Structure formats: structure tokens, C-alpha cells
Amino acid sequence: MRLFDIVVVPPLWLFALWKLPHLKSASRRDRVLWTMWMLWAVLFTIGVPAVRTVLDAAVGMEGFAKLPVHMLGLCAMTAFVEFIREATGARRNSKAWLRWVLLGLAEAGLVTAFFASPLPEGDADLVTRTDLPQMQVYWAIFLAYIGHGVVRKIHLCWRYGRQASPGPSRTSMNLLGLASCFGLLYVVHRLVYLVAAVAGATSTAGFFATSQTLLACTLVLFLASMAYPSLAGAAKRHRLRKDRRVLRPLWELLTAVTPEVVLPLPEVLSRDHEFVRYRYVIEIRDAALAVSGHVRPEQEARVQEELTGTGLAGSALDAASEAALVLFAVESERAGAAPSAAEHPLLREGPDIDAEMAWMRRVAAAMSTPAVEAAVGRLR
Template sequence: MVSNAILLTLIAAAAVALAVDVVRWVRIAGVDPDRARRLRTAVAFRLLLAVCLALGHPRTYRFVAGWFGVPALPQLLQHLAALAVAHHVQGRVFGLVLPHERARAATRAWAVVMLLAMAGLITFYLLGPLQNHLPDMASDRARSPFVVEYQLIVVGYVGLTAASLLRFGTRYGRHAAPGPLRTALYLVGAGGGLVVLSLVDRFVHLIVIAGGGSLPWRETGIGAAQLYLLGPATLSLLLGLTMPRWHPRLSTWRRRRRWYRHLRPLWLAVYRVDNDIALLPPRPELVEALTMHRIGFRLHRRVIEIRDALVGPLRDYLDPEVLDQARRLATVRGLAEPARSAAAEAACIAAALRSRERREPARPGQPTVLTTEATDLDAEATWLAAISRAMRTSEVVTATLG
């Protein structure tokens, strides 16, 4: 069934995320205590989320129930974990949109409410489901003693936290600058809205069944309408909460991979005139296009090898007169900075490459004419990528080479 596939996918995703965070936590526990402490909180959140999702599957629930041998205890544990997960998500959202002190104060205030809600769940569980040996506390048992009171605490607390996520996500998302933060807030708001809808469905079941009626659809379990709401809600919330962490890394990776590929023509050109600049020979273009790992290292090596060629075997072939001529041609064609300088340097490098390939005599003693003000890898790669593109496409290069 589709709903079963949704639940299994969520369980698998939560388990993988938990395993990744545990490995990261163990690796840095003795190296970076502050970061390890933050990761410990993430590990606890992932564990509670995995418990919530796993206990929502009938087979897992029956296995745990048989293992404990205590009526409805797995569902109590699931709901306690759900309250803790809701509080953690809410605290993360507070941290995204509120000043630090306000976020801490709001999180502490809601922590008190959460503890009171947990105490209420345990109390009503002991008074009703445990005493009556109920196998679970789903809404279809709303006529049993204290099940409605128990479920109203779950609906009330999780519903209020989800409503706050909807409010904060939509309110602050409208005011955030376009970018990952705005997207993250809208995802959080969407997730909160879907959770609210699922709890409305649960509340309707409680009221109707407690009043002696019935509804044509199930409230919980495989095939229930609630799962089709909670599945997308969970994904939206996880994406929104983690986006501030992984989106910058993904953007950096994509940017560096693009630069790595854009530098290939320039790198190949200098490699052909002196193979000694590279540690490894060129790979086929298709293989390079499919490269996904160690992009930062590969880009760094490519930038260094290009610069080594410019200050090494090509240094005495770089002609200041060619650079000045190319700069004048770029100005005549209306190019503004930095495109003008990129085209001029591309023309100068192209002329040097041609002179070396033709074995023309070098001009020792000339000063290095190509410099860069880049202070890091990204700035250097950006500039060399612009030169590489100009070598392939600029009319200034063609005109300079005659």
C-alpha cells in the first residue's frame, strides 16, 4: 500500500539520519566538545523521531507490546517521544527567527508546558488504559475511561506547537530575504499546517466516536488518512530545520563543481604545453562530468596547477604588450570590468601558449604581468573560470591572436 511505503520510507530516512549523526558525534566527541554537545542534542532528536515513526508501524508496535507485556505502554512511549520531538522542533524554529534570549525564554516556557502535558499523559494512562488493559489508545477506543482525556492532551500540546510552527513559518517567511532561510521557514510553516490538519482529523474522530458515531475512514495506522498528512509534514519539517545547515554546503559544492568543469579548457591548454604541471593526466570529459566527490580538493589542485604553469613554464612567454593590446580591444568593444580584464588576460595566456607551442624564443626577465587579488580558493577559482570562458568565447582573444 502507498501509506505503508510512506511510513517505511520515513522510518528508513530517520534511521539513516540517526546513524549519520551518531557517527559524527563519536568522531568529534573528544576533539570539539562544543560541537559534540550540539550533535548530542541532534542525536537525541533523531532517536526520538525514529522511535515515534517505528512505533507507528503495526508490526513494530505488536513486537514491542509483546516484549514489554504492559498494556498500551508502547503507545505511551510513542506519545511521550512525540511531545519531546514537537518541543525540539519548536525550539529550533524559535532559534531561527527570534533573538537568542527571547528564543531561550520561549523554549523554557514551552518546556514547562511539555512536562505538564507528559505528566497528564502518564496520569490518564495509569487511570484508564492500564487499568482496563487496553492494547492501545487510538480514537476508536474513545468510549473507554480516560482515553478521550489522554488523547486531548496529545492533540492539544502537539496542535499548539504545530500551530506556532505554521504561524512563525508563514509570518517570518514573508519578511525573510529570498533564499534558503525563506524557503526553510515556508517548509516549516507547511509542515506545521499539515500536522494541524492531521490533529483536526484525530479530534473529529474522538468527538464522533465518543458520541457513539463512526467515520468511514481510519484515524491511525496503515491506510489511515492521517499518515498521508504526517508523512509530507515530517519531510517538510526535516527539510526546513536542516536547510540552514546543508544548503550552504550544497551551494558551495555545486559552485565549486561548476568552476572545476569551467577550468577544464584552460587547464588542458596549459597541460598540453607542459605535462609536468599536473600530478595526474587528464581524464575523459564524461568521467569528469560525472565526478561528485572530493570536489574541493580537485578544484584546489586544478587552480594550483594552472597558477604553477603561469608562474613557471609560461612566465617568460607572457607579453605585457599583448596584455595592453587586448585590454584596448576589450575597451573598444565596450567591455566593462571585470570582463575586460578577464578577456585581456585570456588573450595574453592564449598568445603565450601559442608561442610556446611554436617553440618561439622566450623573453626572460619580463615581470609577471598576470596577478590576482583573490584571497581564497573560491575567489581564485572564480577569476580563473572567467579567464577560461573568455579564452573559448571572447572576440577579444580571437582579434588579439590575429
């Protein structure tokens, strides 16, 4: 197999087969997308030299396999434009049926031009015979349809990509727009070759390698644009599960002595990692406030001074100090000691949930350090 086939064909089949089990319950948008991937998987499989040779031999016409490849390519382009319209919520109009008429005419034009061409002698590939007027018409139809589809994709990505919210959706649209630009370069490159052939040029040096490189870049970027939201979602779920595991010991420590801050959680929400992380942050903050009456201002100053003496400074000092104060407050509450000060925040508040989560992770990590354990011991 060629390098192009190794890079392109297996990912296409893997992506199409990965989506297949969920196709029955999928939305129309996802079904259209799956249709496009399956069409591409089939047409690029047919384009593999070994497969193409078998198909040509079965039909008895050298170069015949290029015809179904290009016909499926037009169908895949139509499906992809339809997917982008569904994904961006583009307005439908009463002339939408013309797209299918245009596809039918383009397919009929390819078939007519192909079979109207005289068969070359020997093993020459019919579709590469751009010196034939029929093949010039063939390529003109194919490139015009693909070029029209690519330009529409670029327009839709540019128009709606700017409106997408920052994050995976916008990144996906940007990758899709970049893939469409490579697709346009592929069309222009093919068109230049066709015009040169009509003008009488016969050299093909580097043409096929450049064409395959542009097509491979287009498809790899298409794959990346489609897979990125799923991969980003999986990475986010992994990060949320990790945050949940990190926060749970601190949450259990504080809520064990302040069970009143714990709200009942329905079973369905307990599986929502983002909601559970949010709950942990809120309840840790509330529980720390509830036990803060055991910490007097002079004790806070003492802990700061002792931990500064260990070489800590800056945010590391602040995290260690808060860890020591929380541990001391929990021990005092567990021992039944009466509060000796007014309630006040023991934990730094952040501008958003992510900032608070990051800070609580640092406080939780500092609790097991020797310096913090020693500071708590001296407060007892």
C-alpha cells in the same frame, strides 16, 4: 512493514546516525536537533506493527506501545521548538522554564489518563477507544500540546523566515514552515475525529490512511528542510571544484608568461575552492591585461572578421575572438616580442564573479576549437 513505515523510519535512522559522529563537537542547537531526530526514529520504530506487537505482548497490555510513542512525540515536539528558537536567535525570557513544566504536566496527564482507562476486552486497541472519557482526555492533552508546538513553529518560521538571506537558509525555513502547516492539518484532522467520536460518530472510514498521509508529508518535509542546507552546500562545493578544474588550464596558460600576477597563497586557503576560484578569475584577468600590448586594434578586427566567416555570431563569436587574441598574446609574450599597443582588456568584464566565471569558461572552451586555432595561425 507498511508503506508509511518504509518511507519514514529508514530516513530517520539514517539521518540520526549520520549526525552521531559529529555530536561531541556540535553546538547546542545541533545537539537539540539530533535529540529530536533520535526521538522520532525511536518512536516511529516502536510504532511499526511488528515492534508494537512485541512490546504489547511483553507488557501484557494491548495498545500499550501507543503510550511511549505519544510521550516521546511530546518530547520531540519540545526539542524541535527549542531547535527553532536556537536557529532563529529568538529572544530568551525568564519564563522559559515553564516550557519544561508544561511538558511534564502533559506527560503526567497522558500516563494518568491511560492507566485510568478500563481495559477493553479482546484485542481492541485502548488508544483508539475514543468513546471512553479517559481516552478523550488523553487525546485532548496530546493534540493540545502538539497543536501548540506546531503553531509556535509556524509563527517562528513566518517571523524569522522573511529575515533570512536568500538561499539555502530561506529555502530551509520555507520548507520548515510548509512542514508545520501539514503538521497543523494533522492535528486538526485528529481533533475533528475526536470531536466526532465524542458526538457519537463511530465510522473510521479513511481516517487512519489520511492521518498517516498527513504525518508522512509532515516528516518528509521536515527531513527536506533539515537536509537542504547540507545538500545545497555539497552541491555548491561540487560546482566550485568543477569551476576550479575548468579555469585552471586558462590560469596556467596566462600565468606561465606573467608570473608577477600570481600572489602567494597560504596552504589553508588553497583548500578553499571558492577562494581559489575567485583568485583564478582575478589573476586571469590581470594576466590577460598584462599581455594585451601584443594585440593591436586591427588584429582584433581581423580576428572578428575571420571568425564571422566561419558562421559564428553573437556571444559565441565574442568568446572565440577573445580566445584567439589571448592565445596569440601569450605566444607573443613567450617568444619575447615587444608590445606594439597600449594595454587594454582582452576579456569581457562581468557584473559579478559568477558572470565572469561563466564567461571565462566559454573562452577556455573555445580555445581548442579548429576555428580559433586557424585564426591564431593567421595572426602569426
